[in-house]
Amino acid sequence: MNNMSQTISTTTTTKADTMTEAKISARKVQVYYGEKQAIRDVDIDIRQRTVTAFIGPSGCGKSTFLRTLNRMNDTIDICRVEGSITIDGENIYDPKVDPVQLRAKVGMVFQKPNPFPKSIYENVAYGPRIHGLASKKADLDEIVASALQKAGLWNEVKDRLNESGTGLSGGQQQRLCIARAIAVSPEIILMDEPCSALDPIATAKVEELIHELRTNFTIVIVTHSMQQAARVSQRTAMFHLGLLVEENDTDKMFTNPDDQRTQDYIMGRFG
Numbered sequence: 711m712n713n714m715s716q717t718i719s720t721t722t723t724t725k726a727d728t729m730t731e732a733k734i735s736a737r738k739v740q741v742y743y744g745e746k747q748a749i750r751d752v753d754i755d756i757r758q759r760t761v762t763a764f765i766g767p768s769g770c771g772k773s774t775f776l777r778t779l780n781r782m783n784d785t786i787d788i789c790r791v792e793g794s795i796t797i798d799g800e801n802i803y804d805p806k807v808d809p810v811q812l813r814a815k816v817g818m819v820f821q822k823p824n825p826f827p828k829s830i831y832e833n834v835a836y837g838p839r840i841h842g843l844a845s846k847k848a849d850l851d852e853i854v855a856s857a858l859q860k861a862g863l864w865n866e867v868k869d870r871l872n873e874s875g876t877g878l879s880g881g882q883q884q885r886l887c888i889a890r891a892i893a894v895s896p897e898i899i900l901m902d903e904p905c906s907a908l909d910p911i912a913t914a915k916v917e918e919l920i921h922e923l924r925t926n927f928t929i930v931i932v933t934h935s936m937q938q939a940a941r942v943s944q945r946t947a948m949f950h951l952g953l954l955v956e957e958n959d960t961d962k963m964f965t966n967p968d969d970q971r972t973q974d975y976i977m978g979r980f981g
């Protein structure tokens with residue numbers, strides 16, 4: 711036992727619990743904003759039905775790389791992605807891939823809860839409706855209820871589905887955004903610092919939810935909190951200056967990392 715294992719307790723999940731099959735494979739990924747290169751030569755296999763945390767100092771490229779996984783970077787004019795990213799073996803940058811369909815399969819939850827200024831029901835029903843997932847109202851009702859249940863919000867909102875989503879507390883809004891992502895039956899959920907705007911109690915609820923969701927979804931989470939990475943993830947990837955410096959089992963990462971830069975970051979020597 712060294713100092714790190716005393717300060718950061720990891721989840722009890724062991725290596726054997728995680729599915730080792732890769733859901734997402736990235737090879738030689740480079741990302742540029744105009745002339746500036748933000749991601750360099752990233753190779754990573756992200757395991758299915760596993761929570762993978764991206765950590766690293768501010769500006770190291772965590773969010774940039776996360777956004778390559780559902781082509782959210784397409785929405786930034788000056789951004790250019792090179793290399794290969796496959797999901798279940800299919801190249802997501804193939805011109806035949808429709809980014810809207812891709813983003814239903816690879817959902818995203820952002821730092822700041824961003825419900826639509828519509829009712830709780832409509833926030834969740836919107837995606838299934840535009841993707842044609844329900845032919846009648848009863849089916850849509852069921853999808854909405856099921857997504858809210860999976861997001862751990864149903865009991866809190868079932869009697870006020872017609873009230874505005876923006877009237878919920880911050881933590882409830884974030885779980886509503888998670889329900890919205892779940893409602894279109896994604897396989898992967900990307901979370902970009904989903905708890906950074908939440909208080910500790912709301913954070914604990916979202917973390918508990920992440921833990922439950924991994925049974926059905928592949929989850930990738932960017933976090934500034936090493937404690938959070940240790941609590942919710944089974945795998946951790948450490949970025950530094952646009953490079954992926956180490957990807958490892960979370961318990962190993964926080965007790966005996968292979969790379970000196972990971973060790974320095976975890977010990978608070980930079981970032």
Ligand SMILES: Nc1ncnc2c1ncn2[C@@H]1O[C@H](COP(=O)(O)OP(=O)(O)OP(=O)(O)O)[C@@H](O)[C@H]1O
Pocket residue numbers: 743748766767768769770771772773774775786
């Ligand atoms: N839209 C953008 N236009 C230009 N440069 C950008 C843009 N978004 C990010 N960058 C740059 O790319 C680099 C990586 O940024 P990114 O936000 O991915 O890092 P990060 O590790 O997620 O940082 P943080 O932890 O502070 O959110 C930084 O130098 C940043 O300034």
